[in-house]
Amino acid sequence: MATQKKGQGISFRIPGQDAGEAEPAAPAPARDAARYQPKTGIGLLSRVISDAQGDSEEVARLQDEVTKLKLQVGEQLLDPRLIKPSRWADRHPDSFASPAFMELRDEIAAAGGNVQPVKVRPIPGVSPSGGEPCYELVFGSRRTRACRDLGLRVRAVIDDGLNDQDLYVQMQRENRGRANLSAWEQGVSYRRALDEGLFPSARRLAEVIGVDQSNLSKALRVASLPEEVVGAFSSPCDIQFRWVAALDKAMAGDPDSVLDAARALRSRSSRPVAMDVFKALTRPLKDVANAKVKPGRAKLPVFTVRSDVSGVTTVKIPQGSLDPSKLAQFEKGLAALIEEFAPGR
Structure with a gap:
């Protein structure tokens, strides 16, 4: 009984062909071409891979078509100069000089644009043809700034159905998924949202944007x-x-x-x-x-002496350190000390 070779007995079905549909008979291959016909499953698989590599140009063309379709259904390429920051923008200018931002800008330059779109909303009553900013940024300030620096158009989603609170919530959630904001940036943003009445309380703000209330309170203290x-x-x-x-x-x-x-x-x-x-x-x-206290002696109140950059010296004595009835005597003694240690003495 003959031994079956590896790969024999494996059947392949070409995509698009019904299981019961018989493959049309092909004319017998020429003698020279017959040796190139795959005789095993592995050979056929190699043939398929080779054919796929030959279709790389077609794949690239289809990817371009997908990009065009994305732009048609929501994404657009905008001039970043037409986009202004939101009044709740939470990035400090120093964020655009950090190594992390430089790395992001290099990535966008290498890709020829931002792969992940930013989001904007139209500014009511402002036309794009006027040359003035006509969109307000919802999120994506670093990507927008990088494209502007590079002279590239920014890929953006335009959402004309956002109210102020929705804008703020989306901005906060998007930023937490990317480069973290500093404590000061978060605190300033939270305080502005509360001052402008977007949320009735810090507790409600923490609930809506999904952050721990204690962290939100710390950020507010930094901003204060x-x-x-x-x-x-x-x-x-x-x-x-x-x-x-x-x-x-x-x-x-x-x-x-x-x-x-x-x-x-x-x-x-x-x-x-x-x-x-x-x-x-x-x-x-x-x-x-x-402050150290010598053994055997009562602990004396600590006073401080500080001189500022202008040369003014201040002596601070904690409350309760002086007997009010002896204040005049203390002032007289202090005046004598100042005279004794005056320059030239």
């Missing part, structure tokens, strides 16, 4: 930091969520010292790294907490 404290950092985007409690505590315990330190840092021509700025702003609080 004094301008001097925020300005002490090279970028507001450098402020971390985990620093909020310490900064709040420092401001509550000794606000003048924190603000003096922040102004001094801001005036420097070269800013320290973010962690060093944080340490400098919270150091007055740590100095008080770590």
Whole structure:
């Protein structure tokens, strides 16, 4: 009994041909061509692969057709100069100078445009023919900016049925799926949405956009930091969520010292790294907490002496440190000390 060779007995059905339809008889191949006919399943599979490789141009043509169909059913190629940021835009300008943005821009340049579309909504009463921005960005600020920088048209979906709250919710959810916003960017965005009445409360805002309420509260606290404290950092985007409690505590315990330190840092021509700025702003609080007391002596209230960049020196004495009846005596003694240590003495 003859042994069956590998691949024999395997049948193949050509797509589009009914199972019961018999393949039409073909004329006997020429003697020279017969040796190229596949005799096994593996050979036939190789033949199919070879034919598919030969159809690469056809595949590319079909992909172009798909792109055209996408544009017809919702996506359009827009001039990015016709798109303006939403008034709830949550990206700080520093976000467009980060390494992550540069990498995204390089990817878009290599692809010849943004693969994932942005979303916009028409601005009522503004015509595209006027040359003025006629679309408001819903999400995709980094992709839009990259296309504008590269001189490319941006692939966009136009949605004319969005109200303000829908726009805000879609923007928030889309951004969380891409490059994360900094604590400060999130806080500023949340505060603006609450100030403009998009949501009745922070709790409702957290529910609708799907974020943890405690994280939302921390972001709001970052956005509420004094301008001097925020300005002490090279970028507001450098402020971390985990620093909020310490900064709040420092401001509550000794606000003048924190603000003096922040102004001094801001005036420097070269800013320290973010962690060093944080340490400098919270150091007055740590100095008080770590003050040492000699054994056997009662703990004395801690006072602070600070000089700002203009040379003004401030002495801060905690409440309850001085007996009110001896305040005049203290002022007289302090005046004597200042005179003793005055320049030239």
